Amino acid sequence: MVCVKVELSRQNRKAGATLFAMDKITQTMQYRQSLIRYAEKYGVTKAAIRYRTNRQYIYRWKKRYDGTLQSLADRSHLLFFLFI
Numbered sequence: 561m562v563c564v565k566v567e568l569s570r571q572n573r574k575a576g577a578t579l580f581a582m583d584k585i586t587q588t589m590q591y592r593q594s595l596i597r598y599a600e601k602y603g604v605t606k607a608a609i610r611y612r613t614n615r616q617y618i619y620r621w622k623k624r625y626d627g628t629l630q631s632l633a634d635r636s637h638l639l640f641f642l643f644i
Contacts, residue, residue: 585629592621592632 599607599618608615625631 586633588634589629589632593625593629596622596625596632 595607595611595613595618598610599622602610604615604618604622607618611618621632
């Protein structure tokens with residue numbers, strides 16, 4: 561496991577706080593990988609029925625998947641604004 565220290569911007573930092581991001585494999589990532597593999601083997605509709613999800617969810621993750629588990633990790637939901 562790799563620990564990466566990230567300095568926050570002055571606006572987001574409170575009293576010198578830092579954010580530690582961990583590169584780890586989560587159960588959610590493994591679930592998404594098994595879902596994609598099943599969909600590739602049996603089709604998206606059958607995968608959606610078996611995993612009790614919708615087809616749009618499977619298509620979204622198939623599009624993002626590049627063969628690595630890291631591509632199935634959650635992305636940040638923070639909005640980043642560029643002030644000019």
